[in-house]
Amino acid sequence: xxxxxxxxxxxxxxxxxxxxxxxxxxxxxxxxxxxxxxxxxxxxxxxxxxxxxxxxxxxxxxxxxxxxxxxxxxxxxxxxxxxxxxxxxxxxxxxxxxxxxxxxxxxxxxxxxxxxxxxxxxxxxxxxxxxxxxxxxxxxxxxxxxxxxxxxxxxxxxxxxxxxxxxxxxxxxxxxxxxxxxxxxxxxxxxxxxxxxxxxxxxxxxxxxxxxxxxxxxxxxxxxxxxxxxxxxxxxxxxxxxxxxxxxxxxxxxxxxxxxxxxxxxxxxxxxxxxxxxxxxxxxxxxxxxxxxxxxxxxxxxxxxxxxxxxxxxxxxxxxxxxxxxxxxxxxxxxxxxxxxxxxxxxxxxxxxxxxxx
Amino acid sequence: xxxxxxxxxxxxxxxxxxxxxxxxxxxxxxxxxxxxxxxxxxxxxxxxxxxxxxxxxxxxxxxxxxxxxxxxxxxxxxxxxxxxxxxxxxxxxxxxxxxxxxxxxxxxxxxxxxxxxxxxxxxxxxxxxxxxxxxxxxxxxxxxxxxxxxxxxxxxxxxxxxxxxxxxxxxxxxxxxxxxxxxxxxxxxxxxxxxxxxxxxxxxxxxxxxxxxxxxxxxxxxxxxxxxxxxxxxxxxxxxxxxxxxxxxxxxxxxxxxxxxxxxxxxxxxxxxxxxxxxxxxxxxxxxxxxxxxxxxxxxxxxxxxxxxxxxxxxxxxxxxxxxxxxxxxxxxxxxxxxxxxxxxxxxxxxxxxxxxxxxxxxxxxxxxxxxxxxxxxxxxxxxxxxxxxxxxxxxxxxxxxxxxxxxxxxxxxxxxxxxxxxxxxxxxxxxxxxxxxxxxxxxxxxxxxxxxxxxxxxxxxxxxxxxxxxxxxxxxxxxxxxxxxxxxxxxxxxxxxxxxxxxxxxxxxxxxxxxxxxxxxxxxxxxxxxxxxxxxxxxxxxxxxxxx
Numbered sequence: 001x002x003x004x005x006x007x008x009x010x011x012x013x014x015x016x017x018x019x020x021x022x023x024x025x026x027x028x029x030x031x032x033x034x035x036x037x038x039x040x041x042x043x044x045x046x047x048x049x050x051x052x053x054x055x056x057x058x059x060x061x062x063x064x065x066x067x068x069x070x071x072x073x074x075x076x077x078x079x080x081x082x083x084x085x086x087x088x089x090x091x092x093x094x095x096x097x098x099x100x101x102x103x104x105x106x107x108x109x110x111x112x113x114x115x116x117x118x119x120x121x122x123x124x125x126x127x128x129x130x131x132x133x134x135x136x137x138x139x140x141x142x143x144x145x146x147x148x149x150x151x152x153x154x155x156x157x158x159x160x161x162x163x164x165x166x167x168x169x170x171x172x173x174x175x176x177x178x179x180x181x182x183x184x185x186x187x188x189x190x191x192x193x194x195x196x197x198x199x200x201x202x203x204x205x206x207x208x209x210x211x212x213x214x215x216x217x218x219x220x221x222x223x224x225x226x227x228x229x230x231x232x233x234x235x236x237x238x239x240x241x242x243x244x245x246x247x248x249x250x251x252x253x254x255x256x257x258x259x260x261x262x263x264x265x266x267x268x269x270x271x272x273x274x275x276x277x278x279x280x281x282x283x284x285x286x287x288x289x290x291x292x293x294x295x296x297x298x299x300x301x302x303x304x305x306x307x308x309x310x311x312x313x314x315x316x317x318x319x320x321x322x323x324x325x326x327x328x329x330x331x332x333x334x335x336x337x338x339x340x341x342x343x344x345x346x347x348x349x350x351x352x353x354x355x356x357x358x
Numbered sequence: 359x360x361x362x363x364x365x366x367x368x369x370x371x372x373x374x375x376x377x378x379x380x381x382x383x384x385x386x387x388x389x390x391x392x393x394x395x396x397x398x399x400x401x402x403x404x405x406x407x408x409x410x411x412x413x414x415x416x417x418x419x420x421x422x423x424x425x426x427x428x429x430x431x432x433x434x435x436x437x438x439x440x441x442x443x444x445x446x447x448x449x450x451x452x453x454x455x456x457x458x459x460x461x462x463x464x465x466x467x468x469x470x471x472x473x474x475x476x477x478x479x480x481x482x483x484x485x486x487x488x489x490x491x492x493x494x495x496x497x498x499x500x501x502x503x504x505x506x507x508x509x510x511x512x513x514x515x516x517x518x519x520x521x522x523x524x525x526x527x528x529x530x531x532x533x534x535x536x537x538x539x540x541x542x543x544x545x546x547x548x549x550x551x552x553x554x555x556x557x558x559x560x561x562x563x564x565x566x567x568x569x570x571x572x573x574x575x576x577x578x579x580x581x582x583x584x585x586x587x588x589x590x591x592x593x594x595x596x597x598x599x600x601x602x603x604x605x606x607x608x609x610x611x612x613x614x615x616x617x618x619x620x621x622x623x624x625x626x627x628x629x630x631x632x633x634x635x636x637x638x639x640x641x642x643x644x645x646x647x648x649x650x651x652x653x654x655x656x657x658x659x660x661x662x663x664x665x666x667x668x669x670x671x672x673x674x675x676x677x678x679x680x681x682x683x684x685x686x687x688x689x690x691x692x693x694x695x696x697x698x699x700x701x702x703x704x705x706x707x708x709x710x711x712x713x714x715x716x717x718x719x720x721x722x723x724x725x726x727x728x729x730x731x732x733x734x735x736x737x738x739x740x741x742x743x744x745x746x747x748x749x750x751x752x753x754x755x756x757x758x759x760x761x762x763x764x765x766x767x768x769x770x771x772x773x774x775x776x777x778x779x780x781x782x783x784x785x786x787x788x789x790x791x792x793x794x795x796x797x798x799x800x801x802x803x804x805x806x807x808x809x810x811x812x813x814x815x816x817x818x819x820x821x822x823x824x825x826x827x828x829x830x831x832x833x834x835x836x837x838x839x840x841x842x843x844x845x846x847x848x849x850x851x852x853x854x855x856x857x858x859x860x861x862x863x864x865x866x867x868x869x870x871x872x873x874x875x876x877x878x879x880x881x882x883x884x885x886x887x888x889x890x891x892x893x894x895x896x897x898x899x900x901x902x903x904x905x906x907x
């Protein structure tokens with residue numbers, strides 16, 4: 001249960017209330033303060049890497065990271081002033097020194113892919129200062145069909161590593177080496193397909209620079225049509241994950257999870273994330289088919305349902321164990337209920353199951 | 359040794375990952391893919407995580423034969439003594455300062471340290487004792503007495519009298535006494551020891567832990583090595599007293615990889631202490647248990663930062679943790695934990711034996727107690743000196759250590775190893791060795807490493823080496839340190855950045871200011887003190903290198 005908002009502190013001169021255990025960042029967010037971040041994703045444990053969210057707290061010698069510091073009663077916090085702005089700009093300039101501001105981060109790369117670029121624009125960071133060596137080595141050799149590993153753009157915020165561990169529970173990727181030589185990796189620097197990766201794509205969607213990118217969506221990067229997003233529910237299973245279907249001119253170009261989807265909170269599986277090509281595939285069935293003289297031929301719904309009903313009636317001529325129903329894992333609970341009701345009432349058998357148990 | 363034997367030996371002990379990794383490393387000569395997979399499965403650590411963590415430690419070799427390859431110290435003092443030539447001659451790897459600055463140059467061959475001025479004159483010998491005492495000492499008072507490292511010798515020279523005194527008091531009274539002595543952390547942070555212990559005692563939780571931080575990774579610091587090599591029972595006694603005062607049952611000594619001989623000394627001393635009932639179950643029949651395990655690090659300066667150290671012990675990636683919570687409430691495996699430096703713990707038995715007033719009185723003026731300074735570099739008599747806190751640097755350099763080499767003058771000293779940057783100019787004659795004075799100069803005493811550079815040295819190059827050490831050791835977690843140490847190194851080397859001095863200074867100062875204000879731990883906060891002090895004291899050398907425009 002949420003703790004009550006019964007504590008008081010001051011943010012930018014305004015007295016605000018908060019609940020014990022909240023971070024300064026959470027309280028500031030609720031009170032409409034705009035604090036920049038790069039390593040923050042509110043679904044993940046705060047990590048404190050990018051330091052952009054530093055704020056001043058009265059009585060503290062140095063600014064503190066607001067994302068990891070708990071609010072405490074009587075605290076007096078400043079979230080924005082010239083000194084903090086200078087530090088934030090310097091931090092962004094350091095980031096830009098190895099990730100030059102690049103107008104061409106396609107939004108098809110991933111849901112959060114614009115975060116770094118937007119901050120560069122907001123703070124007027126051009127990439128002109130602090131030139132030097134670059135870190136991060138891309139993996140063009142990883143020829144999996146889903147995830148582009150463009151680590152030249154990586155800023156080592158570890159959101160991908162953390163979402164893989166904390167949300168997906170895969171622990172497929174980690175951090176190799178240290179300091180400036182840090183590199184996101186699988187075990188033994190291998191390919192994703194040889195690792196524990198399930199290609200759920202959550203790392204792609206949380207990446208704030210587009211270093212990890214949706215390869216399937218990028219196939220349509222050259223198409224000049226604007227991207228339209230349509231909120232929908234994934235049709236693959238009964239969980240009901242909310243998705244935003246990205247289309248260009250009536251063609252699906254990619255899927256992004258809805259971070260505010262009540263069932264999935266930004267998560268998807270490999271099917272919901274990447275398996276949409278069937279929609280426009282020439283082999284896709286668009287009408288029912290019935291078998292005539294051993295061959296499947298197109299039919300109307302009326303005809304197909306008649307044939308199915310006839311089949312169920314015929315099955316009743318055999319004993320009850322001749323029938324076994326398997327409901328689809330893609331069916332919602334109501335349909336699953338009707339399936340068992342039907343097979344029990346019509347065929348008198350308890351032989352009913354769901355394909356998800358297979 | 360089969361995999362099974364290695365697992366059987368360690369898997370039921372606390373903090374098993376490091377010793378298991380070392381056992382595989384030594385058995386196979388490197389940490390193989392097969393070893394990572396076997397350990398991952400047995401300890402239930404995801405294999406990608408374990409692989410990443412293994413690559414974090416620079417002493418864990420991933421190539422066959424790598425464990426035995428010579429590692430030649432490339433610390434600041436060893437670089438002055440020809441380490442680079444030796445490394446080339448030995449076809450070895452560079453290792454960051456390995457704490458033998460009073461007897462350079464150390465080379466690690468597997469688990470054997472040899473030292474000498476050239477690759478043809480290397481020999482294995484024990485680390486130097488401190489030079490003869492000049493004042494009243496606390497931790498070094500008996501260290502030079504023969505046999506002190508054995509239990510008998512230790513007992514002959516007041517050993518375990520502190521513990522006996524402590525056990526006659528209540529834990530509360532021990533905490534009061536340590537508090538009154540003014541003892542503060544001697545590893546660098548200077549937190550009052552009595553307060554830390556009381557916080558652990560009063561923290562919720564039945565299990566509590568004492569961790570001795572013996573990961574002496576700061577370049578130019580070699581005091582903990584001397585204490586452990588020549589007075590290991592003092593450390594054990596200090597830890598047992600800490601356990602009694604806090605209520606801890608579990609203790610670790612986290613020892614840096616580069617001290618393999620010290621590991622043997624500690625293991626032997628612990629066996630003796632256990633045999634005599636001085637640690638383990640039912641200590642001195644007082645119905646109190648305390649078990650100490652030695653854990654060897656694997657090459658990472660950041661593991662001297664207490665929360666990285668705790669992550670390392672727990673087998674996690676050794677990034678520093680976010681605080682709060684602090685270790686005193688949530689440390690090793692979330693138990694209330696006191697992390698104390700070797701010198702701090704070694705100070706405790708004499709304090710218990712001789713009293714708080716005695717210890718407090720050892721400092722100059724208002725300052726309580728003593729501090730061991732590891733002095734090295736261009737000075738006549740390098741070594742570990744236990745000085746009264748507040749003594750002048752000038753007295754140490756000229757009177758105690760014999761002044762500069764013949765025909766030379768002092769140009770600069772480092773403070774806190776490298777973390778306090780440089781002191782130069784007239785401050786060399788004016789500063790006193792205490793935090794208030796040194797902090798007023800933009801530096802700090804820290805762990806007490808002082809490296810001396812005379813007028814023959816190039817300070818810009820010295821600063822570059824220092825910054826390149828910090829860049830090598832930056833853990834990579836927080837942005838300002840990961841990118842900042844790299845950019846500062848490039849600027850000191852002249853590899854990148856503005857070519858005009860005013861712009862150079864502006865860039866370097868901007869990076870430094872943001873690192874100091876926003877870095878997540880002490881490494882990133884301290885590293886820019888090197889560039890700050892270079893600009894403050896050695897503007898002429900910068901000008902000579904970049905010219906004014």
